[in-house]
Amino acid sequence: MNTATATERWVERAACAGQDSNDWFRMGAPARTTLDTCRGCPVRAECLYDALTHETPNGVWGGLTPAERRSIPALPDKPRAEVLGLLRTILDRLDNAAPSDERTEPVAQPIPAPSSTDAVAKLVPGPPAELPVDDLLAWGDQHIDPDVQAQAARARASLTGLRNRHSSDHELNKITDEEEQLAARLTELRARKAELLPDKPRGKRQHVDYPAAEVRAWATANGHEVSPTGRVRKEVVEAWRAATAGTP
Ligand code: SF4
Structure with a gap:
């Protein structure tokens, strides 16, 4: 499928089809209704993909302002379907980080050259299991979703409990080892003491008054x-x- 054909097909399903295009290209921060329309759009990633590949400088595309689009790095040289998957992940991350009613970015901004691909890693981090525990907890603490924050708090409490238990078990093991060593030493000392003690005097023979x-x-x-x-x-x-x- 060539690019023109792909574009024609997603445009047919655009949520903004038939609406006033000025809402997507006016100066100043985009209206919340505009962003909400994009957020529910079934071809949001396709819209963003075309904006990025054609370096479209103005307006809201894929529900992103020009400044937000600038935060997305150069798209990888991969098949379109694979890049669309990446963009959907990035869009999910951006939505979680900044709800549409908190967006204040002016619309009309030029788009400079895309930033480095490192930005992709920041927007789409690896699986949490690959993060150090402290980093993962810090991420959870700062998450916009209260459920994630609560999970981080519970995980932190569990970790504290585990650390305390680990410390207690470690100390108990040390005490047990010392006890066993002391018991063995005590046995040695008692045995040596028994060797060193003089023989007990034998009891006196009872007097017998008959032959x-x-x-x-x-x-x-x-x-x-x-x-x-x-x-x-x-x-x-x-x-x-x-x-x-x-x-x-
Ligand atoms: S994402 Fe927004 S601008 Fe793009 S097609 Fe959908 S509604 Fe229109």
């Missing part, structure tokens, strides 16, 4: 059960005393 060997011999000879070691039972000793009383 154990003689008593055992007597008991065995007289049918009493006695253990070969240790103390002889009291009744056996008393029986021995009674039996041997008076014996020199």
